[in-house]
Amino acid sequence: MSYSVTAPSSRTKLLSGLLVSLYALVTLAPLLWIIATGFKSGQDSIHYPPKVLFEPTMEGYVNLFTTRTRIPSDAQPRDPESLSWYEQIVNDKGEMIAGPSKYGERFLNSTVIGFGSTALCMLLGTMAAYAFSRFKVPLKEDLLFFILSTRMMPPIAVAIPIFLMFKNLGLNDTYFGMIMLYTAVNLSLSVWLLKGFMDEIPVEYEEAALIDGYTRFEAFIKVVLPQAITGIASTAIFCLIFAWNEYAFAVLLTSGDAQTAPPFIPTIIGVSGKDWPAVAAGATLFLVPVMVFTVLLRKHLLRGITFGAVRK
Amino acid sequence: MLRLFVDKIAQKTPVGVSKHVQGLSDKKLAWLFVSPTIILLLAINIFPLIWTIYLSFTDYRVNRPNRDVKWVDLRNYERILTDSDIWQTMQATAHFLVSTLVLQVLLGFTLAFLINKKFKGNDLLTTLIVLPMMLSPAVVGNFWTFLYQPQIGLFNYVISFLSGVDPSSFSMIGDVHLAPWAIVIVDTWMWTPFVMLICLAGLRSIPDSIYEAAECDRASQWRQFWTITIPMVLPFLMLAVLFRGIENFKMFDLVVQLTGGGPGSLTTLSSIDLKREAFEKWKTGYSSAYAVILFVTVFGLASIYVKALNKVKDR
Numbered sequence: 274m275s276y277s278v279t280a281p282s283s284r285t286k287l288l289s290g291l292l293v294s295l296y297a298l299v300t301l302a303p304l305l306w307i308i309a310t311g312f313k314s315g316q317d318s319i320h321y322p323p324k325v326l327f328e329p330t331m332e333g334y335v336n337l338f339t340t341r342t343r344i345p346s347d348a349q350p351r352d353p354e355s356l357s358w359y360e361q362i363v364n365d366k367g368e369m370i371a372g373p374s375k376y377g378e379r380f381l382n383s384t385v386i387g388f389g390s391t392a393l394c395m396l397l398g399t400m401a402a403y404a405f406s407r408f409k410v411p412l413k414e415d416l417l418f419f420i421l422s423t424r425m426m427p428p429i430a431v432a433i434p435i436f437l438m439f440k441n442l443g444l445n446d447t448y449f450g451m452i453m454l455y456t457a458v459n460l461s462l463s464v465w466l467l468k469g470f471m472d473e474i475p476v477e478y479e480e481a482a483l484i485d486g487y488t489r490f491e492a493f494i495k496v497v498l499p500q501a502i503t504g505i506a507s508t509a510i511f512c513l514i515f516a517w518n519e520y521a522f523a524v525l526l527t528s529g530d531a532q533t534a535p536p537f538i539p540t541i542i543g544v545s546g547k548d549w550p551a552v553a554a555g556a557t558l559f560l561v562p563v564m565v566f567t568v569l570l571r572k573h574l575l576r577g578i579t580f581g582a583v584r585k
Numbered sequence: 586m587l588r589l590f591v592d593k594i595a596q597k598t599p600v601g602v603s604k605h606v607q608g609l610s611d612k613k614l615a616w617l618f619v620s621p622t623i624i625l626l627l628a629i630n631i632f633p634l635i636w637t638i639y640l641s642f643t644d645y646r647v648n649r650p651n652r653d654v655k656w657v658d659l660r661n662y663e664r665i666l667t668d669s670d671i672w673q674t675m676q677a678t679a680h681f682l683v684s685t686l687v688l689q690v691l692l693g694f695t696l697a698f699l700i701n702k703k704f705k706g707n708d709l710l711t712t713l714i715v716l717p718m719m720l721s722p723a724v725v726g727n728f729w730t731f732l733y734q735p736q737i738g739l740f741n742y743v744i745s746f747l748s749g750v751d752p753s754s755f756s757m758i759g760d761v762h763l764a765p766w767a768i769v770i771v772d773t774w775m776w777t778p779f780v781m782l783i784c785l786a787g788l789r790s791i792p793d794s795i796y797e798a799a800e801c802d803r804a805s806q807w808r809q810f811w812t813i814t815i816p817m818v819l820p821f822l823m824l825a826v827l828f829r830g831i832e833n834f835k836m837f838d839l840v841v842q843l844t845g846g847g848p849g850s851l852t853t854l855s856s857i858d859l860k861r862e863a864f865e866k867w868k869t870g871y872s873s874a875y876a877v878i879l880f881v882t883v884f885g886l887a888s889i890y891v892k893a894l895n896k897v898k899d900r
Contacts, residue, residue, distance in 0.1 A: 279793040279796045279797060281702045281703065285702055286702050286703070286704040286705075287704065289699040289700070289702035289704050290702075290704035290705065290706065290707070290710075292699055293696060293699050293700055293704075293707070293710050293714075294710060296696060296714065297710050297713050297714050300714055300716075300717060300774060300777075300778075301713060301716070302739070303717075303725075303728070303729065303732055303739070303774070304716060304717065304720075306728075306732065306739055307725075307728050310731070319737045320737070321736055321737050321742075321752075322742055323737065323738075323739050323742050397621050397622045397625065398622070400617075400618035400619070400621065400622070401618055401619050401621070401622040401623075403618060404614070404615040404616075404618035404619045405619070408611055408612070408614070408615035409615075410615055410619055416619070416623070419626075420622070420626060422884070423626055423630040423631075424831075425831055425880070425883050425884055425887060426630070426634070426835075426880050426883075427834070427835040427837070427855075427856050427859070427876070427879055427880070427883070428835065428837065428856075429837060429856045429859045429860050429863065429876070430637065430859065430876030430877075430879055430880055431630065431633050431634070431637075431876075432863070432864075433633075433637060433640070433863050433869060433872060433873055433876060434632075434633035434634075434636040434637050434640070434873075435629065435633050436647070436864075437636070437647065437869075438632075438633065438636075440647075453625070453629065454629060456625065457625050457626055457628075457629035457630060460622055460625065460626060461626075464622060489609070489611055489614055490609070490614065514719060517721065518719075518720065518721035518722065518723075518724075520721065520722065520723035520837070520838035520842075521837045521838055521856075521860075524723075525860075525864060534724075535721050535723040535724055535838075536723065538723075538724050538727065539723065539724070539727035539842055549731055552727070552728065552731075553728065553731075556724050556725075556727075556728055559721065559724055560720050560721065560724065560725075563719050563720055563721075564716055564719070564720075566719075567712070567715060567716055567719045568712055571708075571711075571712045571715070574715060574782065575782050575783065575785075575786055578718075578779060578782065578783075578828075579783065579824065579828065582824060583783055583786045583821065583824065
């Protein structure tokens, strides 16, 4: 046979492999550039032509976590021996550390709000998904569609009344408000995904448990939950990533106490203008956890991004 | 380990509570399980939606809370639908929507088709290619402004390297002809993997036996592609278009960070325009009507599209 769709020739394979590798290289270049820029000095980052090889420095990371001022010209020069490694980096540029930056706080806010909303979302989502999967719920199809349709609204459109509501309730710029909001946003995803995972668990297991004298609730906790644990874990990672990445609500509803990292990172500036290494360092710390999670999640990725509509 | 954790919770539930919950009939348990979700969605999704609809008939402004709120009937809607600026943002949105969908479908399908040739290492490459779409659009969009810098930006450098154009002679974000494409490029970079993954699932769902039967009938590869591959992947492809279409109609974070809607209002997509009206000019009533119009548009287009999708599926 000279050709076949089901068993491609080794030449076809090689050519496809090369083309896909080329695409991967192009598509990963911006991400590698972010990581590399984080380790560049200010001058190297804006060098022409762009520098692929450079001497790595922690300058960007130090700048990310600190605020700095220029050392006044009449100040006593400080003894380099007495400075810690990060103070030296700043000192070499004629600046001194004025205090910590807000990045740590913003990162912590993202973590608290991300994990908080994910936990709540999983609790509510698992219960609702189990009910939708196993029981006759009146208007089931309508309720499920209603849950999905909440995703179609542009966030900005919902943000107007939520802004007013949160203002009246004093929830603007609070952890509680953001956790409730992100939980509501992610519920549609978690209910749909978890229902799919639970539909795949044979009902026979529970029936056996019920015959053995378990109540429905016990059967849910002791039989269904352990079976669904991989599904629950991957759904949780999806909810976490969405909450982690969310920008529109965060920028409108938070400004200080509960501001997350996505609205904050673009506002990072240095002593004189935009400090790209610091921005890149902040972005790297923020994006790398998601990259790791994506690799862990690869088997369930398709399911997650299509709300369970496509299962491999 | 998680399993143990679940067991522990089961054991730790106080006897009183568990007795109480366990004694419930299936029907009551079902309601107990569903109602928290419904209540939360009613409070944070439906109630705000109804409030938006109410506000859209008024001239309320958040920044003047003490002023009397007047009922203005349909005047907000009238003003929006006759405003030529809003039609311009609609055009920008349509341009963005159509170009990104076309590019992502072409690239995504091609990639999936190539990956489906099952060369060595295709799993690893798939995972790597998928990375951009999982990242925060705001953070990534912000960094792309750096890549797009004239002279020092990596993007400009690569383009000048390949084409010989001076890298400082063009600015993707500042130029009126290039800016609408600057946002299309980044969105395509980010979301092509999404279309690719769904197409790949479609390609993998086609049983080998169909191709084998076609080969027995001496159908050419070209013919097999058009009569087997394309029709069988089409429902998957259409689903991908639906998801991307809805998402890109709502597009805000990536573009706001990338161009801020500029130059002028060339890349001001509907969501960005709405944000300005609502949270910068504080025209709450007016922008509520705007929001309702956008929502009805997405919902209407999506419903028509889903009907078409179901027809293709049933065929």
